[in-house]
Amino acid sequence: MWIESFNLVLDANRDGTVSLVEAWQIFEWLYLLPGNLLLELLGSIPPIADLLHIRASPETGYGSLNGVMATALSLLIWLLLLVEAANLRERWKSQQMRRHKLAHHFRHPQGKA
Numbered sequence: 001m002w003i004e005s006f007n008l009v010l011d012a013n014r015d016g017t018v019s020l021v022e023a024w025q026i027f028e029w030l031y032l033l034p035g036n037l038l039l040e041l042l043g044s045i046p047p048i049a050d051l052l053h054i055r056a057s058p059e060t061g062y063g064s065l066n067g068v069m070a071t072a073l074s075l076l077i078w079l080l081l082l083v084e085a086a087n088l089r090e091r092w093k094s095q096q097m098r099r100h101k102l103a104h105h106f107r108h109p110q111g112k113a
């Protein structure tokens, strides 16, 4: 199955190097990847694609990719990932704290050493 969203050209003008403009395009591609993938997934389901006017399949063309909807969805997904990463970090920190307190308790059962 072809997934258009993964189609990335690193060296667009084929001069053998990745220029600043090309690096920016790679960054843009990476940023838009989650939104594009979601649109392509939804676009492959004809009733949903028709309902939401998504054009992201070989039959309809890929007009919806890299557009406003892909940008908004990508922003949303990246924000959710950031929040989730922050939550994981917070959970990990409190777990470390608990572990530290427990270790302290077993080393000094009578309280403060």
Ligand SMILES: [Ca+2]
Residues within 6 Å of the ligand: 011, 012, 013, 014, 015, 016, 017, 018, 019, 022
């Ligand atoms: Ca180049």
